[in-house]
Amino acid sequence: MSNSPLFDPIELGPLSLKNRIVMAPMTRTFSPGNVPNDLNVAYYARRAENEVGLIITEGTTVGHKAANGYARVPFMHGEESLAGWKKVVDAVHAKGGKIAPQLWHVGSVRKEGIEPDTSVPGHSPSGLFKPGRENGVAMNQQDIDEVVEAFAQAAADAKAIGFDAVEVHGAHGYLIDQFFWQGTNQRDDSYGGDLVSRTKFAVEIVKAIRARVGADFPIIFRFSQWKQQDYDARLANSPEELKTFLTPLVEAGV
Numbered sequence: 647m648s649n650s651p652l653f654d655p656i657e658l659g660p661l662s663l664k665n666r667i668v669m670a671p672m673t674r675t676f677s678p679g680n681v682p683n684d685l686n687v688a689y690y691a692r693r694a695e696n697e698v699g700l701i702i703t704e705g706t707t708v709g710h711k712a713a714n715g716y717a718r719v720p721f722m723h724g725e726e727s728l729a730g731w732k733k734v735v736d737a738v739h740a741k742g743g744k745i746a747p748q749l750w751h752v753g754s755v756r757k758e759g760i761e762p763d764t765s766v767p768g769h770s771p772s773g774l775f776k777p778g779r780e781n782g783v784a785m786n787q788q789d790i791d792e793v794v795e796a797f798a799q800a801a802a803d804a805k806a807i808g809f810d811a812v813e814v815h816g817a818h819g820y821l822i823d824q825f826f827w828q829g830t831n832q833r834d835d836s837y838g839g840d841l842v843s844r845t846k847f848a849v850e851i852v853k854a855i856r857a858r859v860g861a862d863f864p865i866i867f868r869f870s871q872w873k874q875q876d877y878d879a880r881l882a883n884s885p886e887e888l889k890t891f892l893t894p895l896v897e898a899g900v
């Protein structure tokens with residue numbers, strides 16, 4: 647085991663990790679009021695203490711009115727939430743760990759009744775939770791611009807409070823993946839259409855983040871073939887298609 651490269655340090659641009667063990671993001675809903683608290687601090691500090699090379703936090707929502715989908719999820723916006731996250735970051739660093747937040751918008755997974763403003767419906771590319779099932783509203787250009795800005799601001803704030811990188815949640819049938827997936831993206835403007843056109847929203851987000859965090863700060867991007875709405879769904883059906891899909895994201899700054 648000790649000869650495994652898993653335990654060797656690695657440099658990822660400016661990010662030095664003491665090993666290649668990366669903790670997957672896991673929503674814990676431990677944060678009443680959407681503010682990271684002592685329980686969150688202790689939870690992440692324990693992972694750093696026990697030699698996780700890079701911690702990816704639970705999904706933490708960006709500052710858009712419809713970003714959140716669940717109770718007690720910590721936010722990556724607002725003074726109190728950012729101060730809570732800073733305590734997490736400082737505690738992880740004190741144990742010698744590295745940490746990146748997973749920046750999240752749930753899109754049409756959101757239902758009315760969810761905090762912070764319970765009257766706000768889900769926002770998504772075409773107002774669909776999945777093919778044939780409507781939920782919430784289809785985003786107009788202003789909504790799109792606001793969400794892009796919210797991701798950029800969240801990344802800038804994350805960097806400012808000491809996070810070592812950011813991860814964009816583009817997976818599992820949430821907002822960004824709803825743009826990727828033809829099943830939920832039926833737009834006839836430039837954000838819909840073929841696989842490359844369906845990456846446009848994510849590309850705008852990554853470019854906006856890159857413009858705010860500078861050339862060197864690592865931007866991680868999580869995507870998935872499967873959707874919570876359809877485990878058999880596929881974005882790419884061949885390595886060539888996967889390259890077609892990923893190239894614009896890499897060129898944008900992932």
Ligand SMILES: Cc1cc2nc3c(=O)[nH]c(=O)nc-3n(C[C@H](O)[C@H](O)[C@H](O)COP(=O)(O)O)c2cc1C
Pocket residue numbers: 670671672673674704705748815817818868
């Ligand atoms: C409790 C729980 C919460 C999760 N929350 C998130 C999340 O916030 N963001 C995310 O991208 N994946 C989330 N996942 C998925 C995990 O990151 C991981 O992909 C999944 O557990 C599969 O890995 P495994 O086979 O090792 O369990 C969650 C998984 C669990 C078990």
